[in-house]
Amino acid sequence: MQSVQCLKRLLHPAPASRLLKVANLHRSVRHLHHKKAMEDDKPWALFSEVGENGYLEEVTDVMKQHFQMVCHKDFLQNPRLHGPRIQAMFVWDALPAAEPSLLGSLPSLKVIANGGVGIDHLDVPYINSLGVKVTNTPGVVSDATADMGMALLLASARKIVQGHQISVDPKTTHLPLGLMGVEVTGSTLGIIGMGHIGTKIAQRGKGFDLKILYHNRSKRSAEEEQAVGARYCENMDDLLKESDFVMLAVNLTPETKGLISHRELSLMKPTATLVNISRGLVVDQDALVKALYAGTIGAAALDVTHPEPLPRDHPLLSLPNVLITPHTGTNTYATTRRMVQRMVENAVAAVNGQAIPNEVKPK
Numbered sequence: 001m002q003s004v005q006c007l008k009r010l011l012h013p014a015p016a017s018r019l020l021k022v023a024n025l026h027r028s029v030r031h032l033h034h035k036k037a038m039e040d041d042k043p044w045a046l047f048s049e050v051g052e053n054g055y056l057e058e059v060t061d062v063m064k065q066h067f068q069m070v071c072h073k074d075f076l077q078n079p080r081l082h083g084p085r086i087q088a089m090f091v092w093d094a095l096p097a098a099e100p101s102l103l104g105s106l107p108s109l110k111v112i113a114n115g116g117v118g119i120d121h122l123d124v125p126y127i128n129s130l131g132v133k134v135t136n137t138p139g140v141v142s143d144a145t146a147d148m149g150m151a152l153l154l155a156s157a158r159k160i161v162q163g164h165q166i167s168v169d170p171k172t173t174h175l176p177l178g179l180m181g182v183e184v185t186g187s188t189l190g191i192i193g194m195g196h197i198g199t200k201i202a203q204r205g206k207g208f209d210l211k212i213l214y215h216n217r218s219k220r221s222a223e224e225e226q227a228v229g230a231r232y233c234e235n236m237d238d239l240l241k242e243s244d245f246v247m248l249a250v251n252l253t254p255e256t257k258g259l260i261s262h263r264e265l266s267l268m269k270p271t272a273t274l275v276n277i278s279r280g281l282v283v284d285q286d287a288l289v290k291a292l293y294a295g296t297i298g299a300a301a302l303d304v305t306h307p308e309p310l311p312r313d314h315p316l317l318s319l320p321n322v323l324i325t326p327h328t329g330t331n332t333y334a335t336t337r338r339m340v341q342r343m344v345e346n347a348v349a350a351v352n353g354q355a356i357p358n359e360v361k362p363k
Contacts, residue, residue: 046106070085117141139196150204153273202229
């Protein structure tokens with residue numbers, strides 16, 4: 001019987017379509033084997049998570065293209081299995097926290113790639129002592145952060161939030177004529193910290209015909225100052241006294257922690273607005289509350305606080321002359337993707353022993 005069936009198959013071979021399907025199946029199997037081999041060749045990297053408290057799903061493909069990714073929660077399930085494999089750690093919004101207990105379980109770690117410019121949450125000398133590089137992403141965050149700084153300035157000056165609340169309030173039957181703001185055009189903007197972001201802010205301020213003052217550790221060249229119409233204030237006190245808006249765009253360092261406190265606020269105009277897009281600890285928040293209550297300054301617009309978020313009973317949350325946003329200075333899809341791309345570029349270079357584009361070194 002079997003011989004008869006074999007003879008039938010010889011006389012009536014399988015249709016071409018079936019043969020094609022079989023060939024395609026073989027190709028798919030070979031492709032999967034090849035893909036798995038390529039995946040196995042990728043270095044391993046640790047990251048926080050995908051979702052509301054981590055990375056956008058839309059940008060994870062950039063990391064997966066170059067690394068085998070392990071989220072922190074999965075790592076904690078079996079650190080002995082994953083730890084020796086991991087060569088890179090991606091830190092986003094200070095997570096995973098680069099604590100000694102974690103770093104001690106990553107013997108093959110070569111680089112911590114930070115998303116953003118600020119690295120105040122990373123102990124760079126200690127990390128370097130472990131033979132691990134630290135990188136950040138300067139430049140790519142400048143435009144979005146400068147946009148946020150100007151948005152806060154404008155929203156505070158023109159009382160945008162209060163206006164919105166009145167407009168959507170079910171009890172509103174007429175629009176008030178007394179909601180008066182502060183004139184922005186022609187005012188004086190003082191920028192403390194004239195790096196990448198500070199320069200971008202000055203460019204935007206020039207478009208509003210603002211008089212630009214700046215204070216920085218070092219004076220910019222005459223060409224750089226002329227390009228944005230900025231004047232250098234060697235003494236920060238002079239900037240505080242003259243400015244209608246004071247914009248903080250500095251990194252958090254031991255020197256800048258508490259940079260703006262009681263004395264500095266007392267030098268500002270009673271109509272002035274303090275805008276902070278740097279770090280919450282740059283401002284003494286107790287001093288700021290007192291200054292706002294007393295009318296020492298006119299208003300504050302903050303994209304950063306300490307802690308984040310503030311306790312729900314914090315006095316800053318109930319002051320009508322305070323505008324607070326949840327540290328969203330870099331939160332645009334384009335900037336987020338560029339940040340992750342830069343993190344990956346830095347990590348790939350470090351893992352491969354190449355020159356690292358944005359290595360952070362101890363000062």
